[in-house]
Amino acid sequence: MPVERSLLMIPGPVEISPAVLAATSIPPPSHLAADFMERFGRALERMRAVWRADEAAQPYILAGSGTLAMDMAVANVVDPGERVVVVNTGYFSDRVAEMLRRRGADVVEVGAAPGSVPALSDVAAALPGARALFATHVDTSTGVRVDARALAGAAREAGALSVFDGVCATAAERFEMGAWGADVYLTASQKAIGLPAGLALLVASERALAARDALSTPPPLSVDWHAWTPIMRAYAERRPSYFATPATTLVPALDVGLGELLAEGMEAVFARHQRVGDGIRAAWATLGLELLPESGWAANALSAVRYPAGVGPELLGEISARGVICAGGLHPALKTAYFRVGHMGYATTRPEWLARAVRAVSEALAACGHRADVEGAVAALERSLEG
Numbered sequence: 001m002p003v004e005r006s007l008l009m010i011p012g013p014v015e016i017s018p019a020v021l022a023a024t025s026i027p028p029p030s031h032l033a034a035d036f037m038e039r040f041g042r043a044l045e046r047m048r049a050v051w052r053a054d055e056a057a058q059p060y061i062l063a064g065s066g067t068l069a070m071d072m073a074v075a076n077v078v079d080p081g082e083r084v085v086v087v088n089t090g091y092f093s094d095r096v097a098e099m100l101r102r103r104g105a106d107v108v109e110v111g112a113a114p115g116s117v118p119a120l121s122d123v124a125a126a127l128p129g130a131r132a133l134f135a136t137h138v139d140t141s142t143g144v145r146v147d148a149r150a151l152a153g154a155a156r157e158a159g160a161l162s163v164f165d166g167v168c169a170t171a172a173e174r175f176e177m178g179a180w181g182a183d184v185y186l187t188a189s190q191k192a193i194g195l196p197a198g199l200a201l202l203v204a205s206e207r208a209l210a211a212r213d214a215l216s217t218p219p220p221l222s223v224d225w226h227a228w229t230p231i232m233r234a235y236a237e238r239r240p241s242y243f244a245t246p247a248t249t250l251v252p253a254l255d256v257g258l259g260e261l262l263a264e265g266m267e268a269v270f271a272r273h274q275r276v277g278d279g280i281r282a283a284w285a286t287l288g289l290e291l292l293p294e295s296g297w298a299a300n301a302l303s304a305v306r307y308p309a310g311v312g313p314e315l316l317g318e319i320s321a322r323g324v325i326c327a328g329g330l331h332p333a334l335k336t337a338y339f340r341v342g343h344m345g346y347a348t349t350r351p352e353w354l355a356r357a358v359r360a361v362s363e364a365l366a367a368c369g370h371r372a373d374v375e376g377a378v379a380a381l382e383r384s385l386e387g
């Protein structure tokens with residue numbers, strides 16, 4: 001008898017839609033095939049729409065991880081010696097700060113305790129004279145979402161560029177690149193965008209592109225916008241071009257995935273993640289669980305949940321024994337104090353999967369000795385989703 005596959009509810013990679021799965025199941029296309037160029041060009045147009053970016057903004061699709069997209073952003077907007085401000089909300093903010101130090105930047109970190117967000121006034125006070133502000137839209141290690149709109153506004157006011165790591169946020173949390181005046185918004189395919197891992201996705205504003213033009217120290221060739229922009233423009237015009245081979249199996253799937261998001265409409269996509277985030281949080285509350293993020297800062301894309309008294313990382317094994325995969329803690333200071341459940345992308349269209357995840361966590365808590373109202377938690381989720 002076939003064993004039912006475990007449900008993947010970690011903060012990436014995530015479950016993908018049947019249409020995206022089907023799109024990846026093709027013989028490998030040439031990067032110069034007419035149909036591939038059409039798919040690539042359309043995916044670029046669709047990225048601009050999903051990112052809510054201006055016509056002048058330049059999307060990039062590269063084979064790679066979110067980390068590659070982060071390095072690309074760092075190396076194209078910052079010169080060695082320039083001052084940058086990092087809004088530090090956890091593990092991935094630490095990572096971009098390290099990348100910026102390696103680039104030779106003068107890095108000023110404005111941080112907060114894990115689960116919290118630094119005050120906007122503290123960020124604004126650090127900005128004068130900075131080339132750019134870097135922030136993690138949703139820090140996957142803490143489940144905290146920053147106020148990207150306010151940060152982008154503060155950066156504009158100070159004459160600094162703003163760069164947002166949206167790897168755990170893009171297409172789950174509201175982001176309006178054009179209207180908010182943000183300069184770089186980047187992600188990876190395996191998170192809320194809803195694809196398998198393998199694509200680094202980034203959109204740069206006109207101002208960000210001008211910053212690359214003005215650099216005195218060029219970026220590594222493999223991530224240089226000067227190398228990639230002509231390739232993206234060629235695909236936009238459905239013309240053959242080559243710099244480094246794109247992920248030809250994943251780009252058509254990206255076209256399909258972005259098409260699904262746009263057919264639903266970004267407002268509806270953001271509302272769906274809000275509804276699911278509210279429902280999942282209602283279930284955690286019923287179980288007596290506390291979130292790591294302070295009130296008001298919890299992201300919709302995932303939950304970072306503190307282990308209740310007497311329960312620890314052994315909970316994860318109990319959850320996976322019930323056919324659901326969740327993730328442990330990631331923040332170095334708190335690793336064994338909390339666990340994480342992803343609720344982004346296609347899984348948020350499947351209420352029965354969400355209920356299965358809540359049931360698995362609830363039963364696992366009970367197995368670990370925590371008093372858990374399993375049926376109450378599932379009912380709280382379902383009531384909230386219907387409400």
Ligand SMILES: *Cc1c(COP(=O)(O)O)cnc(C)c1O
Nearest residue numbers: 065066067092138140167168188
């Ligand atoms: C996952 C993640 C990354 C890193 O992406 P990779 O594809 O693993 O390199 C960066 N930033 C955030 C916020 C993430 O969630």
